[in-house]
Amino acid sequence: MVPFYVILSIVAFIWITKIVLEKNKNLPPSPFPCLPIVGHLYLVKSPLYRALGKLSNRYGPVLMLQFGSRKTLLVSSPDAIEECLTTNDIAFANRPHLLAGKHLGYDYTTIAWSSYGDHWRNLRRIAILELLSAHRLQTLNSVREEEVRLLAKRVYESAIKCNGIVEMKSMFFELMLNVLMMMIAGKRYYGDSVLDVQEGQRFKEIVKETFGLMETTNVSDYLPWWKWLGGRALEKKFVDLRGKRDMFMQGLLDEHKQKLICGSEEEREIEKKDEKKNLIQVMLMLQEKEPKYYEDQLIKGLMQVLLSAGTDTSSGTMEWMLSHLLNNPEALKKGQDEIDNYVGEDRLLNESDISNLPYLRCIINETMRMTPAGPLVFHESRKDCTVGGYHVPSGTMLLMNVWAMHNDPKNWEEAKKFKPERFIGLEGSTIGYKLMPFGAGRRRCPAENLAMRMVGLALGTLIQCFDWERTSDEMIDMTEGTGLTMPRAKPLVAKCQPRKKMAKLLF
Secondary structure (H helix, E strand, O other): OOOHHHHHHHHHHHHHHHHHHHHOOOOOOOOOOOEOOOEOHHHOOOOHHHHHHHHHHHHOOEEEEEEOOEEEEEEOOHHHHHHHHOOOOOOOOEOOOOHHHHHOOOOOOOOOOOOOOHHHHHHHHHHHHHHHOHHHHHHOHHHHHHHHHHHHHHHHHHHHHOOOEEEHHHHHHHHHHHHHHHHHHOOOOOOOOOOOHHHHHHHHHHHHHHHHHHOOOOHHHOOHHHHHOOOHHHHHHHHHHHHHHHHHHHHHHHHHHHHHHHOOHHHHHHHHHOOOOOHHHHHHHHHHHOOOOOOHHHHHHHHHHHHHHHHHHHHHHHHHHHHHHHHOHHHHHHHHHHHHHHHOOOOOOOHHHHHHOHHHHHHHHHHHHHOOOOOEEEEEOOOOEEEOOEEEOOOOEEEEEHHHHHOOOOOOOOOOOOOHHHHOOOOHHHHHHHOOOOOOHHHOOOOHHHHHHHHHHHHHHHHHHEEEEOOOOOOOOOOEOOOOOOOEOOOOEEEEEEOHHHHOOOO
16 A cells, blocks of 8 residues: 555645646746645635635736636736737637536527637627617617516505515516516516416526526536535536426427417518517527527527526616615715706606716716626636736636726726716726626627616616615615625615605506
8 A cells, every 4th residue: 555645745746846837838827825636726715706806916917726627817907808808809709618508508509608609609699689789679678668667666566565665686686587588588477467377486486596506606617526526416406407497498489389380371470570579589480491500499598598697687786776876875866866857757767868867877887897797707718828928728717807807996096985976978998998897809798788778777767766765874785695696695675765756657
């Protein structure tokens, strides 16, 4: 039997040799020590973006980390991120292959998980043209405005029942789920007008399970051997969830297919010409023309990505935005006055008004700066490249710490202060890469326009219709919870009073 000290010596020799060789490759600086097997995983703490921000403050804006078996490039400055997403945009156009992408991304074939190439480009083109283009968003704006008005009514009714106290997290989340499901399938699953209660309940359970699993860190993504020790249970949960999601989405597809089969030729022609078609209707028309490419799995994958990516991010931003305003009542009053002066008292806010409400847009930008829905952005290098003068090997996972960059006093004066006025007169070219809540480059979020419309319309309407205040003299707790989309640790509970001059417009 080989003595333990011999084994330890061999491990130490391999470890030291690896460190020496990597120094000769001109890799970015790396925190010491990088432990055998686990690498820098011992530095990982929750929330991850804060822990990584501290590393960047200590070692610099371009770092090479070793997360188990994965090389990981951590960047946290505007210049470094700009170099990654401009000069090296194609080099970093892939996504890392993680367990969630395997099971919830149909083996890395959906728009969120697919590697850069013809398939990904086509999926992105479909998403932008058929659902997220300015024209398509305009044709479906009545859907969004109706859902926001229903939200205002629910807040009104809840405030009346509970002495003005309203829990807003569920309100915002249900709003976004209804909006996206109406755009995707022409159905809503929350509120009093849900037709199929049982189907709605199934949908809610699937959504809850999805976000619960997405918040779970899978150790075997970084230590492959871990799945043989304790990772099997988590993978089984992903497999089970994939089956539930797939069955639900297939049911929606089959329902629309049945309508096409049973409908008359005249009805089908009318549907084809209808500009307010939902996503499934559009995709089934494409499937008729190219059935081999537009298979059911492709359509279901697109549906699931839009639903997952568009709900938690936008609803979370709304919750953070109202939280910031409650802690900064002078900003809330300025936003309310702006809406009153421009919109008046005879109608509710419309989407088309948002472009004429600059201070409201400043509030949105400041919220996304301080509390971005995507604090960390994941990419992966598909070939060797150079960042900050350092060599980055192919297959390196890229971690862009958007939260650290947004909250860095080097980039923003009084970075910890909620100050919407800082964005007055600032345009995209002036801000550059200091603010990128929707990412940048080829994989920039295609739903940015939809998100900005929804956040502006929903919060603008609530500000217009209600007077808001904290439930006590204590400031709203701004502690972040766990998860990929930076949720609040505690759901937001606020106090509101319907404004007399607006109450008549809610019913």
